[in-house]
Amino acid sequence: MPVFQSPNANLYRGRLPNSSASSFWRIASRFLLLCVALGAAQSARAGLVFNPIFDASTSSAPAGFFVAFNSAVQFLESQYSDPITINLNVGWGEINGGSLSPGNLGQSSTNQQGFYSYSTVKTALTNDSKSASDATAIAHLPANYPGGAGNIFVMSNAEAKALGLLPGNAAGKDGAVGFNSTASYTFDPNNRAIAGEYDFVGLAEHELTEIMGRYGLGQNGAASGRFSPIDLFRYLSSGVLDTTPANGAYFSIDGGNTVINTFNGTGGGDLSDWSGATLDSFNHNLTLGKELDVTPGDITVTDVIGYDLAAPEPSTFALFALGIAATIYLRRQEVRTG
Numbered sequence: 439m440p441v442f443q444s445p446n447a448n449l450y451r452g453r454l455p456n457s458s459a460s461s462f463w464r465i466a467s468r469f470l471l472l473c474v475a476l477g478a479a480q481s482a483r484a485g486l487v488f489n490p491i492f493d494a495s496t497s498s499a500p501a502g503f504f505v506a507f508n509s510a511v512q513f514l515e516s517q518y519s520d521p522i523t524i525n526l527n528v529g530w531g532e533i534n535g536g537s538l539s540p541g542n543l544g545q546s547s548t549n550q551q552g553f554y555s556y557s558t559v560k561t562a563l564t565n566d567s568k569s570a571s572d573a574t575a576i577a578h579l580p581a582n583y584p585g586g587a588g589n590i591f592v593m594s595n596a597e598a599k600a601l602g603l604l605p606g607n608a609a610g611k612d613g614a615v616g617f618n619s620t621a622s623y624t625f626d627p628n629n630r631a632i633a634g635e636y637d638f639v640g641l642a643e644h645e646l647t648e649i650m651g652r653y654g655l656g657q658n659g660a661a662s663g664r665f666s667p668i669d670l671f672r673y674l675s676s677g678v679l680d681t682t683p684a685n686g687a688y689f690s691i692d693g694g695n696t697v698i699n700t701f702n703g704t705g706g707g708d709l710s711d712w713s714g715a716t717l718d719s720f721n722h723n724l725t726l727g728k729e730l731d732v733t734p735g736d737i738t739v740t741d742v743i744g745y746d747l748a749a750p751e752p753s754t755f756a757l758f759a760l761g762i763a764a765t766i767y768l769r770r771q772e773v774r775t776g
Contacts, residue, residue: 486518489525499530502625509627510642519748522599522606533616546648548613552592556583562601575742578693585681597651600744613649630729640719640730655683667743698735
């Protein structure tokens with residue numbers, strides 16, 4: 439049977455009638471207002487805050503120093519939701535009024551809390567558990583720590599704040615960082631890999647995360663017999679924790695079964711840095727001319743030692759949902775009027 443088409447049959451094909459269009463845009467405008475409100479709520483939420491106090495030495499630092507340092511601060515603040523404030527001094531060519539150790543590009547000095555028993559640390563980590571990585575890490579903690587008994591654990595002020603062992607807004611200095619003033623750096627957050635220059639953003643992230651608690655054996659006031667939470671994830675092989683320390687230790691959250699990265703060895707430098715097998719902000723030696731990002735493995739470190747990961751901004755999901763809803767609505771109208 440032939441199908442006849444009226445002269446105006448194509449008039450609204452692929453278009454919305456005025457009443458439908460009005461209804462759609464009314465709904466869309468409400469959705470957009472909701473997105474704005476959600477975004478504002480996300481921006482206003484309580485979260486981790488660094489409170490840098492710039493020493494007099496920084497008056498001679500180039501303007502780019504402050505741009506790069508603040509970029510590192512903003513990145514780290516965006517990653518964690520802990521309602522704490524980390525107070526620290528920042529030096530240029532010095533740290534805490536003293537000289538940097540020879541050859542150091544950057545250096546940190548961390549105020550600590552302690553001493554804690556393994557039971558206290560394990561309970562604090564368990565109570566703070568929120569992410570999938572936290573759950574895995576807690577499930578693989580030993581019943582008793584092989585490094586010894588008694589109050590043998592210390593941690594940074596900042597980490598104690600994150601774990602609820604110290605008030606999140608406790609006053610006083612939590613640490614200090616200082617940076618070599620004679621090295622060649624790229625300070626541009628958007629151009630961090632320049633031949634012959636060090637990535638200052640990556641360097642600042644390295645030192646700031648040490649203030650957050652990314653240190654352990656050999657860095658916490660004793661060569662042996664004193665531990666920090668990160669040491670609970672320092673393995674030599676499956677089921678065998680490194681308490682000595684020894685070369686070949688690696689970071690793992692599932693009892694040593696999976697290697698996330700390899701710790702620096704005993705040849706010098708911080709034992710809780712990475713050995714440098716990959717390009718990474720947490721490496722013991724920073725690579726000249728390369729961008730050194732904080733990697734997913736690095737975020738896992740700070741997550742399982744006590745920090746809570748920030749949720750993605752809800753406005754992003756809301757806008758995505760709006761786009762999908764609009765597409766479906768328009769497609770249906772095309773079908774109805776086609």
